[in-house]
Amino acid sequence: MVPTSAIGLLTTPLNLRPLEASSAKCNRQFGSFKETDTPRNSTVSGLRDGISHVNFRQSYERRQVLISSIGVVAGTMWNTAKDGSVLASEFADSLQYKDLRVGSGPTPKMGDTVVVDWDGYTIGYYGRIFEARNKTKGGSFEGDDKDYFKFRIGSQEVIPAFEEAIMGIAPGGVRRIIVPPELGYPDNDYNKKGPKPTTFSGQRALDFVLRNQGLIDKTLLFDIELVKIVPS
DSSP: OOOHHHHGGGGSOOOOOOOOOOHHHHHHHHSOOOTTOOHHHHHHHHHHHHHHHHHHHHHHHHHHHHHHHHHHHHHHHHHOOSSSOOOOEEOTTOOEEEEEEOOOSOOOOTTOEEEEEEEEEETTTTTEEEEOSSSOOOGGGOOTTOOOEEEETTSOOBOHHHHHHHTTOOTTOEEEEEEOGGGSSGGGOTTTSBOOOSSHHHHHHHHHHHHOOSSOOOOEEEEEEEEEEEOO
């Protein structure tokens, strides 16, 4: 199941109270002029009321778009599999995953060094990509000239979710995981544990979400491909 932070908002009604125009505003816009009124004053008042209504409407529409985009991004990323037949699973600690491609051969074990290819997305915030490997994303996200990421299992070099996910992948396999904040970067700092975005644009995109103290959902999505196992 996709975290409620990502799609739960779609089913939650917005309890917004409609704007109520005061009688004074109605009189200014539709009633007769008072002796002290001038056409200029009445026009300004009408413009102000109109601007207030437009601002509220734009704010409401932006909020609706944001709510819809979060759910669409989460659902699309999670449900995409090349053969359309692989179902999502869950580890004991509630880390959700699905195998987009099943590899072949032995799986890595504790102490092995693994070579991986990975993508990362801020699924809880507009689905922004912060790492792309060998994909044409444009600009500084194009990753054809980057090295693969390597780490040793059990060394605590990477976030818990990343290490847990790699344990069950055979070479050539691709696994998608949705990472809640508690299984992600410690203290919301990607410098403490990998994987770390390899471009400035990626680091800035991830850092914006992790460091934000507001209501931004810090749920992340990773696609991990096991390229090679170096036995211990």
